[in-house]
Amino acid sequence: MSNRIEPLPPTLSERLNSQTHVVSITSALKEVVQNSIDAKATTITIQLNLYSMHFVVIDNGIGLLPAELDLIGRPNVTSKLKRWNQIKNVKTYGFRGNALHSISEVSKITIITKVKNYNSSWLKLPDSEACLLDSKTRTDGKKLHGFPSDGQGTLMSVGHILYNLPVRRKIFMQEPKYKSYNTVREDLLQLLIHNPHIKMKMEYTDEYGRRNMLLNYTLRSVWLEGADLYSYVFRNVFGPVIPANTMKAIRLKGKGVLVTAAISKFPVRLKDFQFLFINRRKYINSTILKEIKSLFRQVAFGSSSITEPSIKSVGKPYNAYPVFIIDVECTSNIDDLIQSPSKDIIRPTLHEVIDPMIKKIVTLFLKSEGYSVPETAVNKEEQEQEQIQIPRSMAHEFSTKSNSLLTSKSGFDSKIKMAKYIHKDPTETINPILRSPNKVTKKAIKRLPRPLSSNNQKSPNKRRLKTPISTNDCWLDIPNVISNSPNKGLIESDLMAYQLTSSILKDCTIINQVDDKFILLKTASSQDRESVLLIVDQHACDERIKLESYLKDFFQDVINGTISSQPLWGIEIDVNFNERALFEAFRTEFQEWGIVYQVSQNFSGRDILMLQSLPTLLNSKANGDIYYLKKVLLQHVYDLQNFKRLKLNRKDRSTNETNISKFDWWKYINCIPKVFQEIFNSKACRSAIMFGDKLTQQECTILIKKLSECKVPFQCAHGRPSVIPLTKLRPGSDSYDKDICTLNGALSDYDI
Structure with a gap:
């Protein structure tokens, strides 16, 4: 079988050409480099210019014959496949015969090539036939150079990419350049992992026309x-x-x-x-x-x-x-x-x-x-x-176990542990509410003994919990949990389908503080809604209030450009090429948050991030720790890259945002860097009311009122619930079924 280039048979090309696609500069570059490898090249040099949409690939492969040059750019032309049944034995990257044709449809290709036993190089210009390259040949005012007389290889210059697709070209030119560089590096990694013997060098041209080294690989x-x-x-x-x-x-x-x-x-x-x-x-x-x-x-x-x-x-x-x-x-x-x-x-x-x-x-x-x-x-x-093959007897057990694990996770995504099922015993009364000594930390609070059932068992049976499938009208709803047991357990099923909203919380009546840790509330009743007894974690409640207050003030400073910053000197962070490209792309976004830096090279040629100023709260938190600063800055730049965080667009803010009372800070919550969120979470936790702090009736009322005004009132800064429903109150009475639940079960997230 000949290894020279020739057209594919029509029946074979029809089966291969079942899909068409428009190339980008990165996919075009990948195809050309793969062709160089298929041509048995051991040295490949790449020059890439994303600003002019042009690249050059030079290799020392076997080269192209003059007759083959005129076939370049035609559809279904290849040297790697002649018959359909040969596909399964293909060892090359290309075999369809359509790659260069697709590229030539949206670009201008110039080829200089030489076969080893030929004395001269040959040239193929766009829209012209192949010709012998001589010393006088020029293109775009530049002299073209061939290969040495004893050498071989191919130079392929692909320019004016997407020239006939102006909209697509404009979109590409507006995209951050680091994305294209990352794609190219991923493609080159794939090729070098499987061809590590190849010597590969790649340069790129920056926005100022300077050539920089992207890759210089030699095994x-x-x-x-x-x-x-x-x-x-x-x-x-x-x-x-x-x-x-x-x-x-x-x-x-x-x-x-x-x-x-x-x-x-x-x-x-x-x-x-x-x-x-x-x-x-x-x-x-x-x-x-x-x-x-x-x-x-x-x-x-x-x-x-x-x-x-x-x-x-x-x-x-x-x-x-x-x-x-x-x-x-x-x-x-x-x-x-x-x-x-x-x-x-x-x-x-x-x-x-x-x-x-x-x-x-x-x-x-x-x-x-x-x-x-x-x-x-x-x-x-x-x-x-x-x-x-799992037997039926085992399959049921396996399925039950899997479902239990899944539902326990989804039903308690706010870090609530699985509650314990407690048998209903009419003769038994509720345990004294949190009689343990007052402690500030949850871990130090000892758990009360488990209540015994009427048959004097030492420990109650446990029942698996499941989350019913229902459509909630509010994403802040308390997770719905129902016991599988036919007997009533921890909380009545209709109670757990109960949905809390800020308006319900606002109309609650304060009963009293409980053991200097919790606040008991009673919701207002109506024709279609019964009163429910709620319990509020006073620490989680105040933590949420303070967190949203800190965030609101911080966003106000960021939007108005009045964030407090401190200048820095001599703080340099080593970064690699990928990190440097990302920091350059998002430099303006970091400046919005008071983080100012320059990306450059030090005296040894290494890429560095020179920090010039940081917000005061971040500078105080970091305290000069370079590793911490690099970690938090990289986290935000990666979040921006993967759209886990959105860019802060101050140009779209309304005129009302200059008035803090009308400032809609919540719409910026998906923009804030995680490090600031962490700082405010920690600050809110440390400054919040603790377990053991006594509150008057008036202080409890003010606390609940502020909580009802929060954007996310039902969880603390770290995701734990701040409000939990206990039981429904009997119609026409303020009493409740004490045997339905205990605080020991309802508040299983806390070690009581």
Whole structure:
């Protein structure tokens, strides 16, 4: 079979050309570099200019014959495929014969090439035939240079990209350049992971016309393999995102599939460094990525790292993701090769084998690092991998257990523990309400003995709780919980379907403070609503009030540009290329929050972030801790990149926002950086009323009134409930069924 370029047979091209797509500059660059690799190139040089929509790729591959040059740009022209049944044996990236045709449809391509046994280079200009390149040939006023007489290779210059699609070109030019750079680096990583012997150099042109180095890769040792090789390639492409020698290699083989993985032992703040490949092609599967993420989250991966800041955070406000490269080798299948015009694999033919093996290899990594992987996750993977048939007797038990775990999580997403079911005993009265000594912290409060049932059992039976499916009219509703037991348990089912709103809270009657910890309320009754007894956590209540007060004042200062800042000198933070591009893209957004910096290079050529001023509250919190500042700043820049935080647009504010009484601060809540949210959460918690603080009736009334005016009145700054319904009051009476519930069960989030 000839390896020279020629048109595909019509029947074959018709089957391959089932999908068409418009290329972007990044996808065009990827196709051209893949062609260089398919041409057996060992050295590739790339020059990229996103501002002029132009790139050049130079390689030392086998080159093109003069007759082949005139075929470039025509549809269904390739050297890699002649017959349909050859697809399953394709080892090259390209085989459709449509890549250069798609590119030429939206750009101008110039090619200079030389075959080794030819004495001269040949030239192919746009809309012209191939010709011999001589010393006088010029294009755009520039002299063109060929390859040395003893050399070989191809130079492909692609310019004026999207020239005939002005709207698409305009949209691309308005996009942040870091997105394109990230896409290019991901594509180059894919190619270098599977072709590590190739020497690759890439330069990019910035907005001032200066050339900068994006990649300069050379394999330092032919003996590198496994995790060492993956880590070396990754750090060369993306920079020092992770420390050297911190990736661990694991291999798993079975059923004709070999899975090789390199996973970082320490986390990063961005989840973009997670790559799946099957037979050198990208594996695009959001489901498997979510399951992998769940495994790492269940074991609290990232709770410790190499450079822990001295400042600790409450909970886990900042992201922690693993870096991993998982490569799968298996028998090639035609269906896998033609799923996408971008040559990615969406659903592999052997997905029933590959997906469980990927999850298994992640589990093995976590166990080898000392993490305790939940048995449910391990059992599920083993069942998927070994395809175990579960007997009916076991299936019911397994289903019940799974549903219980899921519903307990969804029903108590405000960190409420599963309540204990208490048998109803008419002869038993409610325990004295919180007779324990007054304590400030919840952990120090001792739990009262569990009430005994009428048959004198030492401990009551526990019943599983489920969350009914219902449509709530308010996203601030208290979670609905109903006992599965036919007997009445913790709280009546119709009571737990009760929905609290701010208006109901505003019309409540204060009964009294309870044990200097809680406030008892009675809701107003109406024709269609009975009175309900509510209990309010006085600390959570005041914490919510103070938090919203702090946020409102802070947003007012930010919007008016009056935020208090402090100048800084000599604070430099090392960043990699990706981080530098992100900080440059969002510089204006950080300035809105009083964070001013410059991105430059130090005397040794390293990219650095030079902080010039910080808001006073952030500067006081950081206290000069460089690691903490880098962590919180990166968190916000990644949140902006992934649209987890929105940009603050002060131009759209209304004239009423200059009046603090009419200031609608709540609409900016999705813009605030997490570090400020954390600071105000902590400040509100420390300054709020504590357990043990006595309140007068008037103080309780004022507290509840302020709570009813909050945007989120039913949870504290850290997500715990501030108000819980206890029981319905009997019609025409202010008494209630004391045997329906106890505070010990209703307030199970607190260690009473």
